[in-house]
Amino acid sequence: MSRYLIDKFLYTVDRDPDLVERYRDDPVGTVTWWEAERANSVLNCHTGEASTWLRFDDTERTALSTHDYVKLFELGAHPFLTLTLFIAMFERDHAEPLAFQKQYAARLAHFDLPYPDIAT
Template sequence: MSRYLVDKFLFTVDRDPELVERYREDPRGTVEWWEAERANLLLNCHPGEASTWLRFEDAEREALAAHDYVRLFELGAHPFLTLTLFIAMFERDYDEPLAFQKEYGMRLQHFSLPYPDITT
C-alpha cells in the first residue's frame, strides 16, 4: 500500500473546504481527479515540480471512493487524518455532539493492539 499517497490525499483534501465538499458529494470522481491531477505534485515545493510514478492501488482507490474509513485504517491510513476529514464531511449529519466520533470509534473497536502500521 502507498500509505504516503493515501495520507497525502486525506491531508490535502481536508485542508480545502471546496475539496471536502467535492469529496463528500462525488467521492469516486474526486479520487479519480485527485489521482490524475494532484497525486504527483510535491508537497511544499515550487509549482511545476512533480513526480510521475505515484498511483493508488485498487484497494486504496475503492476504499477512498466508498468513504470506507475502516478499510482505510486496515490498509494503514493514519487514523487522525481519516478522522479529521470524515468529521469535516459527516459530523453535520448527526444531531448529537460527538456522534460521528463515537461511531468512528465503534466501527474501529474490533481492532486490537498492535494496530496496523501507520508509518510512511
C-alpha cells in the same frame, strides 16, 4: 500499496473546504481527479515540481471512493488524518455532539493492539 499516497490524499483534501465538499458529494470523481491531477505533485511545493509514478492500487481507490475509513485504517492510513477529514464531511449529519466520532470509534473497535503500522 502506498500509505504515503493515501495520507497525502487525506491531508490535501482536508485542508481545502471546496475539496472536502467535492469529496463528500462525488467521492469517485474526486478520487479520480485527485489521482490524475494531484497525486504526483510535490506536497506543499508551489514550484510545479512533480513525480510521475504515484498511483492508488484498486483496494486503496475503492476504499477512498466509498468513504470506507475502516478499510483505510486497516491499510495503514493515519487515523488522525482520516478522523479529521471524515468529521468535516459527516459530523453535520448527526444531531448529537460527537456522534460521528463515537460511530468512528465503534466501527474501529474490533482492532486490537498493536494497530496497523502508520509509519510512512
